[in-house]
Amino acid sequence: MKKLLAILLLFVVVQPAVGQSDSINIKPAFKNQVDLEVEPLGVGFSYRKRINSSLFLSGSVGGGAKINFINDIYSSNVIAELFYSSTYFTYSLKKIQLMMGVKYAVLMHGDIEFADFYGVEMGAYIDIKYLLIGIKPFLGISQDKKGTDRNSHFIYGSSLISIKIPIIKW
Numbered sequence: 001m002k003k004l005l006a007i008l009l010l011f012v013v014v015q016p017a018v019g020q021s022d023s024i025n026i027k028p029a030f031k032n033q034v035d036l037e038v039e040p041l042g043v044g045f046s047y048r049k050r051i052n053s054s055l056f057l058s059g060s061v062g063g064g065a066k067i068n069f070i071n072d073i074y075s076s077n078v079i080a081e082l083f084y085s086s087t088y089f090t091y092s093l094k095k096i097q098l099m100m101g102v103k104y105a106v107l108m109h110g111d112i113e114f115a116d117f118y119g120v121e122m123g124a125y126i127d128i129k130y131l132l133i134g135i136k137p138f139l140g141i142s143q144d145k146k147g148t149d150r151n152s153h154f155i156y157g158s159s160l161i162s163i164k165i166p167i168i169k170w
Contacts, residue, residue, distance in 0.1 A: 028053055030169035038163045042066030042081065046164070048090060056090040068157045080108040086121055099123040103138060114145045125164065132164035
């Protein structure tokens, strides 16, 4: 019994020193990617450049009558985003991607009044097979384009849903 215990103890002590390690160098699947972004009544394109295994630098442009829900500063709670451009960092976990960056947009609200938007956009996406499905809340300052005084408003809101479809990876 003592010999069996001594042999078992010997294997327990020696195995970590001479055992195989599980370190495998896996290269990322891609370094660059172009996505199609689909949102309610709007579409856009984004480009992602891998910085390291889980961090990307991204940029996107798009337009349409993208509908966003915002706080109640105008006559309605719905704003149409006619054009947007944003630059952001994306951090990728296994099945979740988190993004944060800066955004410029041309908004239409109320009685067909236009405004410039400058602000911060955040987002969270879930990876489902070949799609990324998520939501992108934003906050910032909107400046009316009409008149000489250009009233500024603090706004925050979100798109209903955002779907990213990878087009090209290389």
